[in-house]
Each structure stands twice: as C-alpha cells, then as structure tokens.
Amino acid sequence: MSHPLDVFDPIDDLTPTDLWSDIAHRRPGPDPEPPVSPSRRVRIIVVAFLIAAAAIVVPIVVITQTPDPIPSDTQEVIGHGVARNPMGIPITLAYPPDWYAGKFSQSSNLDPTVDAERQVGLVISNAPGAMPTVSDSEGADAGPLPENPDLPPSYVTVTIIAIEGEQSTRPDSDLPLSMDTAKVAPGGANIRYLDARVGGVPLTIQVQGGPKYSDEDLAEADAIVASIRPEELRVGATAASSNPGAIADVLVIDCTDEGTVVAVPVVEAQDDGAHFEVDNRSGVDEVLIAPAGDGGDDWGGDMDLSSATSHVFDFAPGELMVGCFTDEGIPRVQVRDWSELPGMVPVTIAEPAGGYVSADLSCPAGASSSGITSFGNSGPFPTPEDAARALLIGLEGTDLIERAGYPAQRSASDPGEGVLLRVVREGEVVASIAYSEVGATPILRVEACEQSSITGAPAVGGSPVPAP
Amino acid sequence: MAPYTSVDKDAVVTEPAESWADVERLYREQGAKLWRAVMSFSGDRSITDEAVAEAFAQLLARGDGVRHPSAWVWKAAFRVAAGELQRRRRTSPSTGYQVHEDPDPRPEVLAALASLPTVQRAVVVMHDYADRPVSEIAETLGIARSTVRVHLSQARRKLRKTLEEHR
Numbered sequence: 001m002s003h004p005l006d007v008f009d010p011i012d013d014l015t016p017t018d019l020w021s022d023i024a025h026r027r028p029g030p031d032p033e034p035p036v037s038p039s040r041r042v043r044i045i046v047v048a049f050l051i052a053a054a055a056i057v058v059p060i061v062v063i064t065q066t067p068d069p070i071p072s073d074t075q076e077v078i079g080h081g082v083a084r085n086p087m088g089i090p091i092t093l094a095y096p097p098d099w100y101a102g103k104f105s106q107s108s109n110l111d112p113t114v115d116a117e118r119q120v121g122l123v124i125s126n127a128p129g130a131m132p133t134v135s136d137s138e139g140a141d142a143g144p145l146p147e148n149p150d151l152p153p154s155y156v157t158v159t160i161i162a163i164e165g166e167q168s169t170r171p172d173s174d175l176p177l178s179m180d181t182a183k184v185a186p187g188g189a190n191i192r193y194l195d196a197r198v199g200g201v202p203l204t205i206q207v208q209g210g211p212k213y214s215d216e217d218l219a220e221a222d223a224i225v226a227s228i229r230p231e232e233l234r235v236g237a238t239a240a241s242s243n244p245g246a247i248a249d250v251l252v253i254d255c256t257d258e259g260t261v262v263a264v265p266v267v268e269a270q271d272d273g274a275h276f277e278v279d280n281r282s283g284v285d286e287v288l289i290a291p292a293g294d295g296g297d298d299w300g301g302d303m304d305l306s307s308a309t310s311h312v313f314d315f316a317p318g319e320l321m322v323g324c325f326t327d328e329g330i331p332r333v334q335v336r337d338w339s340e341l342p343g344m345v346p347v348t349i350a351e352p353a354g355g356y357v358s359a360d361l362s363c364p365a366g367a368s369s370s371g372i373t374s375f376g377n378s379g380p381f382p383t384p385e386d387a388a389r390a391l392l393i394g395l396e397g398t399d400l401i402e403r404a405g406y407p408a409q410r411s412a413s414d415p416g417e418g419v420l421l422r423v424v425r426e427g428e429v430v431a432s433i434a435y436s437e438v439g440a441t442p443i444l445r446v447e448a449c450e451q452s453s454i455t456g457a458p459a460v461g462g463s464p465v466p467a468p
Numbered sequence: 469m470a471p472y473t474s475v476d477k478d479a480v481v482t483e484p485a486e487s488w489a490d491v492e493r494l495y496r497e498q499g500a501k502l503w504r505a506v507m508s509f510s511g512d513r514s515i516t517d518e519a520v521a522e523a524f525a526q527l528l529a530r531g532d533g534v535r536h537p538s539a540w541v542w543k544a545a546f547r548v549a550a551g552e553l554q555r556r557r558r559t560s561p562s563t564g565y566q567v568h569e570d571p572d573p574r575p576e577v578l579a580a581l582a583s584l585p586t587v588q589r590a591v592v593v594m595h596d597y598a599d600r601p602v603s604e605i606a607e608t609l610g611i612a613r614s615t616v617r618v619h620l621s622q623a624r625r626k627l628r629k630t631l632e633e634h635r
Contacts (some may be wrong), residue, residue, distance in 0.1 A: 019521045026530075
C-alpha cells in the first residue's frame with residue numbers, strides 16, 4: 001500500500017468556503033466545548049490529610065458544574081468490567097461495563113519542584129473526562145489525574161490511591177469493604193473517603209459525586225468498592241503448562257524482558273468481545289495483534305501501552321498472534337504476514353457464553369463481490385434490518401436478515417457506530433452487511449456471494465458508490 | 469498495512485490569540501486545511517462551514533483566554549461538527565449528504581470515508597490527513613490514546629480495502 005497519507009491527497013483539491021467574513025461578523029453561539037476557557041476552568045483544591053500509619057496525601061478534586069463537552073456518539077468505553085493489578089496494586093475489582101477506568105501515577109505534591117512521594121492507583125468513573133489521558137513527564141507508565149477535568153454534573157468517581165512502594169504489616173481490612181464506614185470530607189463537596197488495607201497495601205479509596213449525581217450511580221460506586229479483593233494468584237507459565245486446558249476470561253499478556261508470555265493463551269470472550277490486559281513488566285511501548293495463519297497483512301490492531309493496558313476487541317473468535325514491541329522494534333518495511341514477526345505468540349479467542357454470530361460467507365473466497373452503497377434522503381428506517389431489506393436488491397422473500405457479531409453488538413440500539421448484519425439463505429450465509437450511518441444517510445457495505453445476486457440498490461437522492 | 473507509529477507532537481502553538489489579527493492569521497494559515505478535514509469527517513459542506521466558522525468565532529470571542537489557539541480551534545470545529553451530525557441523525561432522519569451542492573467532484577476517498585464508523589472516520593482524518601497529534605485527537609474525542617491507535621489501524625485497513633475494491 002502507498003503511504004497512508006497518500007490516499008488523502010485528493011482532499012486537497014476541495015475548494016473551501018471562504019468563511020472569514022462570516023467569522024468576523026458572527027456572534028458566537030453557546031460554547032462548543034469548554035476545555036480551556038479560564039472562566040470555566042475547574043478549580044483544583046488539594047486537601048492534604050495524614051493517615052496515621054500510611055501518611056498518604058490524597059488530592060481531592062472539587063469540580064464546578066460543566067456540561068458534558070463530548071458528543072455521546074464519540075464516547076467510547078476504554079476498559080470494561082474488571083481491573084487487575086492497577087499500577088501494581090495487588091487487587092482486583094469489578095465495575096459496570098459502561099463506566100471508564102484508567103490508571104494514574106502522580107506526585108503527591110502539585111509543585112513539581114518538590115521531591116514528593118508518588119501516588120499510584122486507579123480511577124473509575126461514569127464520565128470519561130475523569131480519565132488520565134496525558135503521559136507523565138516524570139516517566140511513569142501512566143499519567144496523572146486530570147487537572148482540569150470537564151465533567152458533567154452527574155459524574156461519580158471512585159479513586160483508589162496507594163503510595164508507590166509502600167507496604168504495611170498491619171492486617172488487611174475485613175471484606176467486603178463498605179463505604180458506609182467512610183469518612184465524609186469537610187465542605188460542601190460530595191466526597192467520602194475510606195482508609196483500608198488490601199493485599200498488604202494501604203489504600204485510600206475516595207468516592208465523589210457531582211452536584212447532580214444519581215443515587216443509582218452512587219450505589220454503583222459503592223458496589224465497586226465492595227468488589228475489591230486481594231489479587232488472586234495469577235496462573236503462571238509453569239502452572240499453565242501443567243494445566244493446558246485452562247481458559248481465562250481476560251487474556252493477560254505479560255511483556256517480560258524475555259519476550260511475550262501468555263500464561264493462559266485461551267480466552268473466553270465476554271458479551272462485548274475479547275478482553276485483553278497487558279502486564280508491561282519490561283516497559284515496551286505497545287502490543288501488536290494480528291490474525292494467525294494466512295491473515296496476510298490484514299492486521300488486527302494494537303494497544304498503546306503508554307496510556308492504557310486493557311482493551312476490549314470485537315475480533316471474531318479464532319486464532320490471533322500477539323506480541324510486545326517497542327516503537328523502535330517494529331519493522332518499518334512492509335510485512336506480508338504480521339503473525340510471522342519474531343516474538344509473536346499464538347492465542348485463541350473462544351466464543352462467549354452468549355454466542356458469536358459469524359457473518360463469514362459460506363461461499364469460497366473469490367466467489368464473492370463487495371462494494372459500498374450510500375443512500376441519501378432514503379430514510380428513515382426503523383432498524384438497520386429494515387434498511388437492508390428496503391435498499392438491497394437480489395434479496396429473496398425467504399432470506400433471513402439478522403444481526404451478527406457479539407451479543408452486545410447484536411443488541412446495540414444505536415446503529416450510528418456500525419452494525420453487522422448477515423443474510424442467511426437456505427441455511428447458508430450469502431451476504432454480510434456492515435451498516436453504518438453518516439448523519440441520517442445509511443451506508444451499507446455489502447459483501448455477497450456472487451450466486452446470491454445480492455447487491456446494493458440504486459441510491460435515492462444521494463451520491464452512491466455502487467457495488468461493482 | 470505497515471505499522472505506523474506516530475510521534476506525538478505538542479499541539480501547534482502560536483502566540484496566544486491576543487488580537488483579531490492573530491486569529492485571522494491562524495485562519496489564513498490553517499483554515500483551509502481545517503475546512504477540508506472537517507469536510508472529510510462530516511461529508512457535508514453546510515456542517516463544515518458552520519463548524520469552522522463557529523470555532524473561529526468562538527476563538528475570537530475568547531481573546532487571550534486560549535493558550536493554544538491552533539489545537540483549540542481544531543478541537544472545537546470537530547466537536548461542533550460531531551454534535552451537528554448527531555443532532556441531524558436524531559432530528560432530521562431524512563437528511564443525507566448534499567453532495568450535489570458541492571462545486572467539486574467528490575473524491576473517491578470521501579465516499580470511502582463515509583463507510584467508516586464516526587470515531588474511526590474522525591481519527592483517520594485528523595491523524596493521517598490533518599496530521600494532528602494523537603494526544604489531541606484523544607482529547608477531542610474523549611477516548612484513550614491507545615483507542616485512537618486501534619481505531620487508526622482499523623480505519624486504515626477498512627479504507628484501504630474499500631479503495632482497492634473500487635479500482
């Protein structure tokens with residue numbers, strides 16, 4: 001393939017509208033987003049309080065009311081369900097699948113010139129703005145908590161804080177932990193904090209709600225705290241080799257100085273896909289993921305470990321290759337088969353309990369054709385299935401159009417981010433349809449067996465890219 | 469596809485937008501590129517005009533309150549465009565592309581971009597066309613940088629496949 005940027009060259013031929021006159025005479029509307037306006041800046045108040053034995057200094061972030069600046073169709077869950085060993089803290093916990101989780105590392109003193117101990121931990125929130133997104137300039141593998149978070153008034157955040165390297169000989173707290181015994185921070189903010197010891201590590205756990213938090217979200221936060229457990233002994237390489245039939249619910253990829261190690265190389269996907277987590281012991285930059293076998297250069301994806309070490313992928317169940325790499329270690333040349341890169345190891349994604357509905361065509365490779373078709377002004381359609389039924393030609397009355405993919409994909413209510421459909425004829429999958437919308441324009445990317453005669457219909461009032 | 473490891477750059481920093489002339493200079497320097505990027509993302513000239521004009525108008529109104537005017541105006545324009553796309557999808561279900569109003573022939577790549585999910589389209593346009601840093605894209609879209617990378621690789625793969633199918 002040519003350089004990725006080359007395909008965009010034709011865009012430079014577009015003639016922009018000269019907008020300066022409009023800009024100069026325009027009265028701006030409401031703020032499109034408030035990230036850097038000083039008048040709306042979030043105020044940071046750091047309240048340092050000593051904990052008798054642990055001497056943990058906890059930053060408490062008091063946040064003014066701001067609207068959610070991020071359109072909901074651009075939000076994405078960056079980590080689902082289970083957090084293990086956040087920043088080396090030997091705990092596991094569970095959180096709602098539509099919440100966000102991010103690890104952090106920061107000085108306990110806001111003044112960077114002061115040599116202070118480091119706080120590490122995990123922040124979990126129903127608002128993405130609470131997530132650390134910036135690399136720490138001090139070289140840690142996670143960034144600090146955001147100084148100026150833009151959060152909706154309904155936000156609820158759970159922050160688990162430990163002091164790097166600190167241990168305790170005192171007994172662990174009784175489990176489950178309960179925020180019912182938490183202290184309430186002075187002042188008007190909705191902040192409670194709990195001192196605890198789990199896995200021998202002193203923790204400060206803070207639950208904070210915005211001015212319009214819901215009781216349901218606060219209950220979710222308390223449930224997160226209650227789910228905290230000491231880290232269960234991870235199945236190591238030796239144990240895995242003696243138990244080759246083990247199946248994990250999270251694929252844990254260990255990036256070690258000796259290379260990539262996956263102790264339990266079979267992961268059972270969950271409803272939303274396959275959960276990957278990386279234990280980056282050797283300080284590599286990313287994990288590459290590629291189809292195994294004849295996947296060619298059709299690579300699956302990557303995980304940039306500088307900001308997050310867990311992700312949920314919607315790869316179809318099957319065999320993949322994964323490997324830990326530094327930025328410098330990735331070849332800059334074309335590679336025919338990424339799975340053949342030195343250091344890649346095989347893993348297998350097993351179907352979730354809820355099943356995976358494949359949209360792979362029944363006809364052999366080479367016996368299908370594909371194309372994309374867009375339809376302007378052709379809607380609205382109640383469902384993607386209805387759109388496909390109305391807009392494709394070659395369908396037969398008995399053809400079954402159904403959702404494909406993982407259970408969460410199949411039940412997705414918003415088609416804007418893409419829905420996978422398949423057409424079943426006499427028990428055979430004869431077409432797959434990637435359905436998406438741009439504005440209200442349905443976009444159907446159809447791959448169909450040639451014998452099915454299924455293809456896109458002529459566009460209605462738009463500018464289609466007809467199926468060949 | 470060859471792996472493409474981008475190097476995060478600090479947002480392009482000009483002097484704080486202290487004056488009308490500064491904003492106009494920024495518009496003359498980057499307005500066309502921004503317009504084309506938002507057009508590639510939204511597929512709609514009216515949305516693009518509105519988003520770019522609103523972003524620069526907001527920048528003018530904020531005066532010296534914006535530390536990194538370039539990064540700010542890119543972020544604002546994409547957010548306005550994303551919000552308008554979302555609004556249209558919810559409130560005007562019969563409204564689609566208005567391609568016949570475009571004075572230019574529509575590049576094939578725009579049609580291919582239209583087949584991508586919203587986030588992937590935004591990521592690949594901002595990164596590969598507009599050369600915006602990953603950190604800025606992540607902040608604009610409210611997603612992690614690792615998620616930007618994954619979307620980028622998946623968007624490139626789909627884009628390449630789509631374009632190759634039509635050649």
